[in-house]
Amino acid sequence: MSNFKPLPISKIHVPQNRSREVDQDHALAIQASIVEQGQITPILIRPTPNGKQPYELVAGAHRHRAIQLLGDDEEIDAIIVNADKEEAAILEVSENIFRNELTALDRAMRFKSTETVGKKERQD
Numbered sequence: 789m790s791n792f793k794p795l796p797i798s799k800i801h802v803p804q805n806r807s808r809e810v811d812q813d814h815a816l817a818i819q820a821s822i823v824e825q826g827q828i829t830p831i832l833i834r835p836t837p838n839g840k841q842p843y844e845l846v847a848g849a850h851r852h853r854a855i856q857l858l859g860d861d862e863e864i865d866a867i868i869v870n871a872d873k874e875e876a877a878i879l880e881v882s883e884n885i886f887r888n889e890l891t892a893l894d895r896a897m898r899f900k901s902t903e904t905v906g907k908k909e910r911q912d
Contacts, residue, residue, distance in 0.1 A: 790870070792830060794863045797856050800833055801841040802849065808884060810853045819854035827851065830865040832883065834876055843868065846876045847883040 821828075831848025845852055846869060855864045871879060 791868045793866055793868055795833075795843065795866050796860075797852070797862050797864050798860050799841050800831075800843045800845055800852065800864070800866070801836055801839050802845045802852060806845075806849060806880075808849065810849050812853075815850050815853040815857065818850050819857050822851075822854055823858075827855070827865050830867045832869055832879055833866045834869050834871045837873075844876070846871065847880045 829848070829851065831851050832846040833843040834846050836842055836844045843866070848866075852864065855862050869876075869879065
């Protein structure tokens, strides 16, 4: 089950171990589009397991960064998903896997990263 909710950008934690880094030029292009047309696609977030910020980014890092560039008091449209760490990694990969800018190697690395997360979760 998921819920849609506009949230202040400051309430969302971006994990350091993201499978894909944010390209600043891409974020700036998205920011310009958001200023002109509004945010078209919400980001995916999940409740933070044990953190200062109540939510953690699952997918949509470029959109998140684009809104963040507008200011820390900005709101962003988000879909809140109930996902553990492994499910969040799979959601991130599934959102990004078919993007045109990913090479075959990038796609393979994304798939491999979900395998690693699954193994870590089972060991813990």
